[in-house]
Amino acid sequence: MGERIKELEDRTRFEPAEVEPRIVERWLASGLFHPEPAGVASENYSIAIPPPNVTGSLHMGHALNGAVQDTLIRYNRMKFPPTRRTKWILGTDHAGIATQAQVEKALLTEGINRHELGREAFVERVWEWRAHYGGTIVEQFKRLGASCDYSEERFTLDEGYARAVMQVFVKLYEKGWIYRDRYIVNWDPGSRSAISDLEVEERRETDTLYSIRYDVEGGGSVTIATVRPETMLGDTAVAVHPDDERYRALVGRKAILPLVGRHLPIIADDYVKMDFGTGQLKITPAHDPNDFEIGSRHELDQVSVIGEDGRMTAEAGERFAGLTVMEAREAVVAELEREGRIVACEDYEHEVPYSHRSGQRIEPLISLQWFMSMDELARPAIAAVRDGRVRIVPENHRRVYLDWMENIRPWCISRQLWWGHRLPVYYCETCGHVNVALSAPDACAECAGHLRQEEDVLDTWFSSALWPFATLGWPQDTPELKAFYPTNVLSTARDILFLWVARMIMMGIELTGEVPFSDVYIHSVIQAPDGRRMSKSLGTGIDPLREIDSHGADAVRFGLLAMSSTQDVRYSAEKVQQGQALANKLFNAARFALVRIDASLGSDRAEAVEPQPLARTVEDRWILSRLTRVLSDTAVRIERYDFSHAALGLYDFVYGELCDWYLEIVKQRLSDLAEAGSEDDGRQELAATLLYVLRETVAMAHPLIPFVTEELWRYLDDSGELLAGCSYPRAREDLIDLQAEAELARTIEAVTLVRGWRDSVGARAGQFVDARLCADGYELTAPLLARLARLRLLAEDERSQALDAVGTSPANGDASVAGGREPPAPPTAVASVPIPGGTVEVLSGEGLDLGAAERRREATRQKLLAEIERVQGKLERSGFVQKAPAAVVAGERERLGRLRAELDVL
RNA sequence: GGGCGCGUAGCUCAGUGGGAGAGCGCUCGCUUCACACGCGAGAGGUCGCAGGUUCGAAACCCGCCGCGCCCACCA
DSSP states (O other): OHHHHHHHHTOOSOOHHHHHHHHHHHHHHHTTTOOOOOSOGGGSEEEEOOOOBTTOOOOHHHHHHHHHHHHHHHHHHHHSTTTSOEEEEOEEBOOHHHHHHHHHHHHHHTTOOHHHHOHHHHHHHHHHHHHHHTTHHHHHHHHHTOOOOGGGOEETTSHHHHHHHHHHHHHHHHTTOEEEEEEEEEEETTTTEEEOGGGEEEEEEEEEEEEEEEEETTSOEEEEEESOGGGGGGOOEEEEOTTOGGGGGGTTSEEEOTTTOOEEEEEEOTTSOTTSTTSEEEEOTTTOHHHHHHHHHHTOOOOOOBOTTSBBOTTTOGGGTTOBHHHHHHHHHHHHHHTTOEEEEEEEEEEEEEETTTOOBOEEEEEEEEEEOOHHHHHHHHHHHHTTSSEEESTHHHHHHHHHHHTOOOEEOEESOSSSOBOOEEEETTTOOEEEOSSOOSSOTTTOOOEEEOOOEEOHHHHHTTHHHHTTTTTSOOHHHHHHOSEEEEEEEGGGIIIIIIHHHHHHHHHHSSOSEEEEEEEOOEEOTTSSOOOTTTTOOOOHHHHHHHHOHHHHHHHHHHHOOSSOEEOOHHHHHHHHHHHHHHHHHHHHHHHHHHHHHOHHHHHTOOOOOOOOSHHHHHHHHHHHHHHHHHHHHHHTTOHHHHHHHHHHHIIIIIIIIIIHHHHHHHHHHHHOOOTTSSHHHHHHHHHHHHHHHHHHHTTTSHHHHHHHHHHHOSSOOOGGGSOOOOOOGGGOOHHHHHHHHHHHHHHHHHHHHHHHHTOOTTOOEEEEEEESSOTTTHHHHHHHTTEEEOOHHHHHHHHHHHTOSOTTOOSSSOSSSOOOOOOOOSEEEEETTEEEEEOOOTTOOHHHHHHHHHHHHHHHHHHHHHHHHHHHSTTHHHHSOHHHHHHHHHHHHHHHHHHHHO
């Protein structure tokens, strides 16, 4: 210990910026984060990281989820080493749309668009981009202390992974679940691609609702309402409800489409709401999902008037061709107005679909895309959650998952992008046959004709759906797959529950026959301190790396875990500060103990101390008992994903028990020991116990605050092992000591009460006050009480001398001297401070404002009286004694007795 | 339209059937031999409102008010 302790002596603060990089390096060099694949998954522990976007950077969500996962990983790694191998599977996602958009934007600054570059060259540029910016986020995870297996980083587009994706496509195509269809899709003009329903967000907007009159062949008219008049150019019918008496005669006749002149059948369909507007509805199958369905039922024509560029088409856009949708709307309305066809305009608030990817307004349009039918995949994935093979925590998300899965719809899996997994589909240019194969066939299987590969790539989420097993080498039966699949838990925010988690469960069961993880932990979304969403564009984002820079990774981890809960929470800088304070406190507590032990025992003997629970005194038994409780609480809380209470419980123990009380109490013993000489002075036992408590505390805290604990481990453990590879402490039930807990609880309360009294009478901080302890239950703790409350508790024979000195003693003197003399009158106390079990009688009022003490006493009396009245009232209330549980009644009676006793001595 | 959740101290949040809690902020006092990113002591709350269940409600139930999120094909 000696030399190392010396260097510790001057470090009065824990300096994360100095310590953390050094520790990361040691961890990485140790190889501890890479488990050799052995055994089967049920005896090991694994988590697959939600792969961050390859060119992304660490945001608060990553930081929280990183802290959550790393806490679980470290806890489990420590739980049963080395028989349990623990792996945190690391990798990144190619993030099709996001990455492509980034690169396109960068190219644009060079004045290049991707089409000029061509597909191959463009994809080459994206790979370069990835090589350049791709490592960032992984490096940032290291700064957080995340103990991922960095030696095996995967990427959703790497070779093996891509093969897995192709294999899945081919397999599901052959099963008939993947198919090609002309269907109305969510077209995102921003990324020029179709996107899935889940990538659409609805925004509330106010538009104008126009009522437009269409003439009817042979006289009369219909009036339809629309917020999108420009789409009327694509109308192919007008519909009314079949039960609508008003319009029965119209059905079967034809309406004449204004501006275009097309004759539209008037049909009956019960989709139409009779009570909305006029109850007459224009049908535009090519640009509205509902109308598309109605169109299919009635075999209506589909006229596409809006193109993939978001402009009116040349084919059907009439004289509006080339205008944007908004320009066309204005122009159409102007013409209709000139023709006097607009019957009414009103403001109308409704939901408008926007692309979650590009932020642009979605244009529903008909397009030839690839889809996956989900019903067969969903069924076993529903069962898995229903029967508990997959557990969702917190549980209220279970229903959300089940509801969505039970109403699942086909998934549009093709994207009109270049960056991604290109579909393994090859069209024959001769006969049109669709060839689907793992690797490109030379020629068409039907006619040997020339083949052309599908241009589209797969939705990014198609490949991420395979994440937990494709990262481990699936479809090959690798040792990694055997050792770590299925994984144990998937931790994420709820925004990708459907987008990703549900799809992993479906694909996992379908392809591997097993659920990909047994627990899904849904963590909080961290909002900005003002309650808004954290976002770059709003300027509400807080950069976790800057927080790490200024407070340390432990502080950020602790803070995020402490603020997280089962719902969304606002970012709390105070919690981060609390974490920073904890790291510093723990560091100083350990430093203090080590330096003192070293000084009191001498380096050579200090080194020989074996940390173990050798309790000699009541405070030793107390801290060991409290330690045992916090050890078991913390373990249970981590296992239950209750990170907030795990973190705060640790804080409470370190501050409220270890530092505020235990160290304050043994401080004196440690310093006495330094001067004491005898062999059997208890210094070995104290050192052993103190070191034991520190080691257990530091090890317990390690999954939550790994850096400061790892740093301290160097001084607490001589083996040279990293704490990250050591065992998690076990709660030893035999160290629970109820008696010691009760005695210390009483003493702590007494100390606090006396300090409060001292404060009220203006006693100087360092001043010792003469007093006599008149209370039961302090046989073992009286010296502690005296020292912590700064009382000079006078022994019987000293008392009268002291009283003589202040002139309050009876003249005839010493009470304790035996003999036939008269017993002296009891010394007059100048004040009486009630504590549990009795009072502290203050014998000297020198320099004290006893008037203030009297006022305080009166206040206490009033409080006591009120409390007594309350409890008494409760006991007298009809029904309480009869109906409340006996234990509660007994508790209240006991309390009443205690309160009365307190009042008596006051 | 359906669903989930929230409203507790100045702020951010715990507490979910029997004595209102924490961190920060605030007030007072401390160079008490680990830590001034420290230590000690305090002030501060009719637990959103109104009803109900109960011997007993911050907690359970009903309604209302306010706020947030998710899902959903009414132009």
